[in-house]
Amino acid sequence: PAAKAPILEVCQTPARLGELPLLTSWATDGGAFVTLPLVYTEHPDGRGHNLGMYRIQRYDDRTTGIHWQIHKGGGYHYHAAESRNESLPMTLFIGGPPALMLAAIAPLPENIPELMLASLLLGEKLPITRDPAGGHALVAHAEFAAKGFVPPHMRRPEGPFGDHYGYNSLTHDYPVFHIERLYHRRDAIYPATVVGRPRQxxxxxxxxxxxxxxxxxxxxxxxxxxxxxxxxxxxxxxxxxxxxxxxxxxxxxxxxxxxxxxxxxxxxxxxxxxxxxxxxxxxxxxxxxxxxxxxxxxxxxxxxxxxxxxxxxxxxxxxxxxxxxxxLGKEPRRILPESFHGDLPQGCGRAEIFLPGTLVVQGEGFAAQQDLPARLAHCPALADWQVVVLVDDARAATENLQEFLWTVFTRFEPAADIHAAATELRRFHPTLTPPIIFDCRLKPWYPEVLEVDEKTRRMVDEKISEILPSRYR
CATH class of the missing domain: 3.40.1670.10 (UbiD C-terminal domain-like)
Known part of the structure; x- marks a missing residue:
């Protein structure tokens, strides 16, 4: 019942979002963000709801950015409303049953309701309650619920933000959430997480x-x-x-x-x-x-x-x-090399074997040596290697599996950065002759890698030394 729902214990009108301890995780962030947002919307035609975790940048007490990327359910709802020149009602939940957070992140098909998954995870129906002021129902045990709307055709710069890829995602224009009222528990607990380079x-x-x-x-x-x-x-x-x-x-x-x-x-x-x-x-x-x-x-x-x-x-x-x-297939086609001997082209430094058949080569920066992948592909010493990964720092990239995966797959685009000793178009299909070169160097247009600034590092070190005994540090 609404009278007993904890979320309705306090209602701020107008909302004072500035009182919430939103995080600024990185020195380069464009402001403070809600890092565990639960964004609820419904399709304007009444065809289902969406609960998604889309980052929220606070502009002031009553407005935020809403980072609806491509292929996001809430973004589809907003597109439908905007095409009619209508505002989209939106509710921002913060906190509540952890099942809500899992449901919001889960990659469900577009028309599968996230609240149903939350109920399945809970083992019972998710408790919801009516909003006395109207609009969306409220999750009864959420810590906070900001009710409002996203007007059509309004955009504001959002970001930059240190994201889960490990880079500073850049500033772009996104829709704006206008908060009309803010419900919260009397002794609400604000949950947050730090987003950054994996693993977080x-x-x-x-x-x-x-x-x-x-x-x-x-x-x-x-x-x-x-x-x-x-x-x-x-x-x-x-x-x-x-x-x-x-x-x-x-x-x-x-x-x-x-x-x-x-x-x-x-x-x-x-x-x-x-x-x-x-x-x-x-x-x-x-x-x-x-x-x-x-x-x-x-x-x-x-x-x-x-x-x-x-x-x-x-x-x-x-x-x-x-x-x-x-x-594919049960039987291997080849035996992969596990040792490297020979000379590399000019512009290359150390070479590290990460796995059989895969050599990681350090090269000069992309801006200075854009033709380096082609020269590597034609290097006689590499003829027996299946994949050669070109990086800025071979030692760092091969330090462990996590560093290899992060360096290789976040720093190359298949259509631009895969090269081969020979490429021939047959039946409209590019056939390749190894070695296959993956150019995984940082390119000039990439955002900056997330790094902890020294001021923050020193502050944390000092506080840790004050809080924790030395045996735990």
Whole structure:
């Protein structure tokens, strides 16, 4: 009942959002952000709701930015309302049952209600209550609920923001949320998280959700036996799947199914295998695929397609390319080299073997040596290598698996940064001759890598020394 719902204990009209302890996580951030926002909207036609975690930048006590990227359910609702020149009612929940946060992040198909998933996770119906002032119902046990609207055709600069890819996403214009009233519990607790270079808290939440939803993948996508997206790359940059290949190239159809499914359609690099191997083990998977891939037929690059908003490797925001790489069959085609001897072209430094068949080479910066990938591809000493990864710092990129995945897959765009010793167009398909070069150097148009500023580092070190005994530091 509304009278007993904790969320209705206090109502601020007008709202005073400035009293909430929003975080400014990085010195380069454009302001303070709600980092665990639960944004609720409904389709203007009444065709379902969306609960999503879209970042919220506070402008003042009663307005915020709302970061609706491409392929987001709330953004579709806003597009429908804006096309009618109407405002979209919106409720911003903060806190409440953790199941709400999981449901908001879960990559559900567009028309599957997130509140239903939250109820399933809770094991009971999510308690909701009527808003005495009208509009959306309220989550009864949320800590805060800001009610308001997003007007059509209004934009304000939002960002920059240190995002979960590990870079400073740039400032862009986004819609504006106008808050009319703010409900909260009498002794509300404000939850927050720090967003930044993997691994952060969202990495573990994402992994848990994949484990939770994994039984659904074969049901929703026939032929997909196992699916993994890699949080080390921000999730959208890299995915792998174990698929069936009962007839020639069935694996390709399964790959297209993945690239056409909800938020999985934002995947930039997809690896497919039909082998009896766990795709969660990247090292074993990568070697297995390199042993079997036919570079004449098994690498597909799709240029001029959409790309995740936070991925700046493409030619412009939301635009880029995708690649699908297949390693099929029981028997390997080749034995992969595990040692390197020979001279590298001018402009290259150290070379590190990360995995059999994969050599990581340090090169001069992209701006000074744009032709370096082509020279590497024709280097005789590399003729036996399947993949050569060109990076700015080979030692850092090969320090561990996490550094390798983050460096490689967040810093290259398939259509622009894959090179080969020879490329020939056959039947409208580019056939490649190895070595295949991935140019994973930072490019001049990429945003800056997130780094802790020294002032903040010193402050934290001093406070830690005051709070924690030395044996715990």
């Amino acid at each position: 808290e969202d990495f573990y939440i994402g992994d848990y959700l994949q484990d939770l939803l994994s039984p659904l993948f074969p049901l929703v996508m026939n032929g997909v036996r196992q699916l993994k997206t890699f949080g080390e790359t921000g999730f959208h940059c890299l995915a792998a799947a174990k698929v069936t290949n009962r007839y020639p190239r069935e694996a390709f159809a399964s790959g297209l199914r993945i690239l056409g499914e909800g938020q999985l359609s934002l995947t930039k690099f997809l690896i497919l295998t039909d082998g009896e191997i766990e795709v969660t083990d990247f090292k074993k998977l990568w070697v297995h695929v390199l042993e079997r891939i036919n570079w004449q037929t098994d690498l597909f690059v799709f240029a001029n397609v959409s790309q995740d908003t936070l991925d700046y490797t493409g030619p412009s925001v939301n635009n880029g390319s995708k690649a699908m790489m297949m390693g």
